[in-house]
């Protein structure tokens with residue numbers, strides 16, 4: 001197989017990941033940090049991301065699926081790993097075998113744990129998740145007494161943690177997050193009367209790390225901030241972080257065209273003067289946000305150039321004006337590299353999307369290049 005050097009590339013700046021982690025840590029104090037590496041580490045590569053931070057003090061990891069957790073274990077990641085998805089009876093055994101931490105998010109889940117404990121005499125690690133207003137996975141706070149009663153009645157059970165998830169912590173108005181927090185506190189307080197003492201209590205995400213220090217408890221859960229990107233355009237980024245991913249693509253052809261030349265599908269872009277049109281080898285099949293073509297730009301050698309016409313499946317065109325870029329050079333789509341800086345936040349805002357969608361969309365033929 002020939003190793004192509006042209007095409008889409010995600011440069012992953014692992015040094016920035018490490019310094020983002022430390023800057024978050026300086027902000028939150030000594031608490032353990034539950035680093036979210038689900039969805040292939042938010043599109044950055046779960047294994048290299050986890051390997052870069054796994055030996056930092058107090059780092060725990062969280063993923064969504066059992067498969068994601070197993071991939072980390074297969075790659076010798078030994079940290080605690082919390083699995084966010086709904087517990088399934090058939091994976092309790094495997095989770096126990098690999099010392100993974102399960103999510104108890106429904107009263108039914110207690111039955112699965114009870115069955116395993118009575119059969120083996122051992123308890124898998126698990127955290128109880130309360131739904132405090134997201135209306136997603138989680139035990140209703142109104143069922144807190146029932147869940148604690150049931151759990152307390154099982155000999156040998158090991159509820160290691162308790163948590164909840166905010167719906168609006170990254171918004172300007174945090175009143176709903178404050179309501180969720182008070183619901184969570186009610187549940188946590190109730191556990192004490194059942195003599196349940198959780199080692200880990202966590203309720204934060206990136207939005208609340210920035211917005212709501214009251215949500216830190218004794219463990220802080222964080223995803224997007226680690227990757228150096230704002231969770232929304234409404235939060236004030238008062239923790240210094242830098243984007244870990246720089247998404248780029250190579251220029252493979254340049255042609256001089258006259259004024260009035262139509263570019264790409266639908267002919268929605270027409271040159272307004274004689275200009276250089278570059279063909280860049282990256283398309284929406286590689287995770288490029290297709291709708292960004294309308295107001296979209298790429299950055300090349302510190303200058304921004306307009307995306308010309310609709311983004312195709314494998315390629316997009318750029319209007320370079322009188323600039324003559326070198327064939328084979330990369331343009332930057334988002335991130336920060338050399339002289340180029342184009343925040344993913346700007347694209348997300350412009351196309352009515354989110355930074356989460358942009359980062360996790362990276363796929364197709366994108367080559368990952370890890371920079372130490």
Ligand SMILES: Cc1ncc(COP(=O)(O)O)c(C=O)c1O
Nearest residue numbers: 036165205206207222223224231
């Ligand atoms: C349960 C849970 N906790 C934490 C996070 C991390 O959120 P963020 O990336 O905003 O920090 C997520 C992400 O979606 C999540 O689903």
